[in-house]
Amino acid sequence: MKTLLTVVAFALAATGASAAPVLIGHKTVASEKLDAATLKAVFLGKKVAWDGAGRVVLAVLKGGPVADEFLQKTVEMNASTFNNHWRRLAMTGGGSAPKTFEKEDDLRKFVAETPGAVGFLDAAAADASVATLPLP
Amino acid sequence: MKRIRFLSLALVAFLAGHGLPAARAVVTVGARDNIQLGGFFSQGYLYSSDNNFPTASKGGTWDFREMAVNVSTTLGSRVRVGGQVFAQTFGNLGDDKVILDWAVVDYNVAPALGFRAGRVKYPKGVYSEALDLDVVRPFVFLPGAVYSPVLRDFSASFDGAMVYGTLAAGAAGSVDYKAFRGDIPISPRKGVAEFYTNSGLYTAAGPAKLGMDSVTGAQLVWNTPVAGLKAAGAYSVFRNLSTDGPFAAAPVLRLPSNMDKFEWRTVSAEYTRGSWQFAAEWQRAYSDTLTYSAPPALPLVKDDSGWDGWYVSAARRLSDRFEVGAYYGNLKDRSTTLPGDNPRTYQHDTAISLRFDLNEHVLFKLEGHRIEGRYQTFNTPRIPNPAGAIRDTNHVIAAKTTLSF
Numbered sequence: 001m002k003t004l005l006t007v008v009a010f011a012l013a014a015t016g017a018s019a020a021p022v023l024i025g026h027k028t029v030a031s032e033k034l035d036a037a038t039l040k041a042v043f044l045g046k047k048v049a050w051d052g053a054g055r056v057v058l059a060v061l062k063g064g065p066v067a068d069e070f071l072q073k074t075v076e077m078n079a080s081t082f083n084n085h086w087r088r089l090a091m092t093g094g095g096s097a098p099k100t101f102e103k104e105d106d107l108r109k110f111v112a113e114t115p116g117a118v119g120f121l122d123a124a125a126a127d128a129s130v131a132t133l134p135l136p
Numbered sequence: 137m138k139r140i141r142f143l144s145l146a147l148v149a150f151l152a153g154h155g156l157p158a159a160r161a162v163v164t165v166g167a168r169d170n171i172q173l174g175g176f177f178s179q180g181y182l183y184s185s186d187n188n189f190p191t192a193s194k195g196g197t198w199d200f201r202e203m204a205v206n207v208s209t210t211l212g213s214r215v216r217v218g219g220q221v222f223a224q225t226f227g228n229l230g231d232d233k234v235i236l237d238w239a240v241v242d243y244n245v246a247p248a249l250g251f252r253a254g255r256v257k258y259p260k261g262v263y264s265e266a267l268d269l270d271v272v273r274p275f276v277f278l279p280g281a282v283y284s285p286v287l288r289d290f291s292a293s294f295d296g297a298m299v300y301g302t303l304a305a306g307a308a309g310s311v312d313y314k315a316f317r318g319d320i321p322i323s324p325r326k327g328v329a330e331f332y333t334n335s336g337l338y339t340a341a342g343p344a345k346l347g348m349d350s351v352t353g354a355q356l357v358w359n360t361p362v363a364g365l366k367a368a369g370a371y372s373v374f375r376n377l378s379t380d381g382p383f384a385a386a387p388v389l390r391l392p393s394n395m396d397k398f399e400w401r402t403v404s405a406e407y408t409r410g411s412w413q414f415a416a417e418w419q420r421a422y423s424d425t426l427t428y429s430a431p432p433a434l435p436l437v438k439d440d441s442g443w444d445g446w447y448v449s450a451a452r453r454l455s456d457r458f459e460v461g462a463y464y465g466n467l468k469d470r471s472t473t474l475p476g477d478n479p480r481t482y483q484h485d486t487a488i489s490l491r492f493d494l495n496e497h498v499l500f501k502l503e504g505h506r507i508e509g510r511y512q513t514f515n516t517p518r519i520p521n522p523a524g525a526i527r528d529t530n531h532v533i534a535a536k537t538t539l540s541f
Contacts, residue, residue, distance in 0.1 A: 037304060046247040046302050049213035076363040080453055081408055084272040087540075092257045092265045093218055097212055116213075118290055122234040 021070035022126050023133040024111055025118040028053040028103065030131035036074075039136055043075050044085065045095035058098035059107050059119030066104075070120040073135070080123060172218075173541075175205035178270055180536030182227075186527035188520055189513045190277070190285050191227025193532070199225045200536070202268055204237060214428035216242040219255075222268065223290075226285060228518035229327050238293050247303070253297040259314050259355040260291060261417055262368050262404040264516075267292055274451045274491040275367040276503040281445030281465030281485065282402065282419045284512065286327040286519075294318040294351050305358075312357040320374075322346045324381075332379050333516040337391055337428065340517050343381035350375045353400070364408040374398040383430035393428035395441070396476070411453040418446040422470055440471045443511070447485075469511050477527040479528040482509040498539050505532040 022048050023039070025032070033048050034042075041047035048056050062068040063079050069081045089095035101107035104125040111117040112129040180200035182193040192199070201224065208218025220241030224230040240254040257265035263278055265290060270276075277285055284291075296318015303311045322328055324346050333342030349379040353372025360366060377398045404417040422442030429436040449463035474481050481486040489503040507530045515521040 040248045040304065048210075048216075048244045050478055055210060077408075078410070080411075081364075081413075087269060087272050088266045090172065090205075090208075091176075091206060091220070093206075093208070093220070093240045093242070094257070094265070095251070096172055096208060096216060097174075109387040 006088050009088045020123040021073070021120045021135075022123045023068045023070075023118065023120050024108065024130040025034050025133050026053070026111055026113075027131050028115045029118055029133070032133075034133060034136060036136040039074050043071075043082075045089050048095075054116045057112050057114050057117040059114075059117055060098045060100055060121075061069055061104065061107060062100050066120065068109065068132050171207065171209045173205070174208050175203070175220075176269075176271065176538055176540040177201075177203045177225075178536055178538035180276065180534060183533045185371075185531040187510065187513050187530040188227070188513075189507060189510075189530050189532065190280060191229060192519050193227055197227060198375050199227055201225050201232075202270075204268060205530070206238075214244045215386065216240075216244070218242075224268075224288070226288070226327075226485065229286070230289075235289070248301040248303055250300050251297065252300060253273075255293050255295050256298050256318070256350075257293050258291060258314065258320070258372075259316070260353070260370050260372055260400055260417065261402045262357070262366070262406050262415065264291060264370075270501070270536065270538040271499065271540045274489045274501065275449075275463070275500050276461040276489060276536050277487070277505075278465050279417075279445075279447035279449060279465040279485065279487070280512075281467040281483070282417045283448045286330055286512075286514075289326045290320065290322060290328040294320045296351070305455045307361060309359045309361045312359065313354065315354040316372075317350060317352045319348055319350050322348065328521055330514045330516050331512075332381075332393075334514040337384055337393070339384050339387050341382070342516065343379040345380040346378075348374045348377045362407075366406050368402075368404040368406075370400070370402040370404075372400045383434065386430065386433050389430045389433055391428055391430040391434070393426065395423040395427075396425035398423040398425075398442070413451045414449065416446070416448045418444075420470070422541045432450075444468045444470050451489075457493050461489040461491070464488050467509075467511055479509045479511075481511055483511040483513070484508040497541055501534070501536045501538075503534045503536075506530075 012103060029050060032053055042056055050056060067079050071077050071079055086097050090097035104121040107119050107121055108125060108130055111119050178201055181198055182197040182200040183195040188194045201327060204220050204222040205221035206218060208216060210216045220237045221234050223232045223234045224239035225232050236255055238255050238257050240252050240256055242252045244250040259265055261282055266272055267283060296316060298314055298316035300314040305311055306435060314534045324343050329342050329346060351372055351374050355370040357366055357368040375397060377395040380390055380392045383389040401423050402417060402419040407413045424440040426439040426441045427436060445467040447463050447465035451459060451461035453459045465485040469481040485505055485507050487503060487505045489501060492500045508527055513521055
């Protein structure tokens, strides 16, 4: 019985698992003040420069539950709508599109090496090479 | 033309066969270091059953393609420069001639204040700056009641400067604003000439000169506290929109015309919820300051010109690969003396669209229209609809494939 309960609990945990996105940034971004409105302005391309860390460089995952959850939480868009928002900007002279990544490891490495970079990934993929920023 | 069509189809087929990953990309624009490169190439087939509408497409035409390449980069933290070249063939319009679509220097002081100068995309409705972007919508044609494809080159961009920004409005959300001034380079080769040629005042060749002094305008977009809901209002005015050319009744005489003011008023709403997107827009394009004369045969005439248009649309993404959409558009001649039920005074367009994303770079669209009425169904050398052959009801089918990168 105990084994069965363990299996059921494990299965429920697996099926109900949700993404746990965290906001990461280059070490230069760690001291920036990021409230919800600022973060939204950053990811929508309205705030293009940090207060003290130079140009904002966006790094985003191409898709998946982490991207969906993060984007819904920060800019109230799903990945498709966010995608179209940036296509409109980039293709009409309204902004510089985010750098996109298939793999979280590549995104983290890019953020770690690029001053002003900010992005998101699953909490389990964050490490000390980047600054983990509090999500407002 | 045939060579371009062959090359375009071959390119799309080549990319389609390379099994690129499914359409999950957040952004498709290519980027390397600080230089971004993007673009698109589309080839379509356009068939209309009875009238040449919206362009010379009766019986079917492959003369329906668009292409663009853009490059941009940032200088320092707040300055961005970039530009895009664009070419299209739309029936007998465009002829693949490469034009500068936009080229800007942008200085973003803060989210609340930015400046943009150069050839700037023209904000005149929530989709006007993205007229050519197949990739952001299921429709082949944006609703013609507000976004006439014949006026594309008249509505795409202007030469001048813009101030823009986003103002926080607390619990009420935020407001994006844009205010601008400049002028739109126009010529008798552009689609806008069809409106003049169709008037019957000029000989079949149409006006020999077209120009304007300036365009001034503003757009406000209210990002409401309701997630996914935005409302917008736009106003712009052309000053001294003028033409000149041989008078149809006496070609030895010139017929100059002028509109001191031609005004565009647009009200828009868009609501996105989950996989659904709804939109509605109303637009009045109108001048009551039209004057023309061809002395001594035609003394000065004071007139008005313009139309009212509106549409409602809905679109739903069904999966990573499929999206459907539909709209109803209503366009009405505002300056006619004919009774309102005369088919020459209105255009009712019902459309349904299907989009298929083969991968993140290649998409296909199929769209059907039923058009009742024949307002803005032209009879010009480039879009011929002889009086005896024109019908009150027309059906249009558009198929299109677009490669974007």
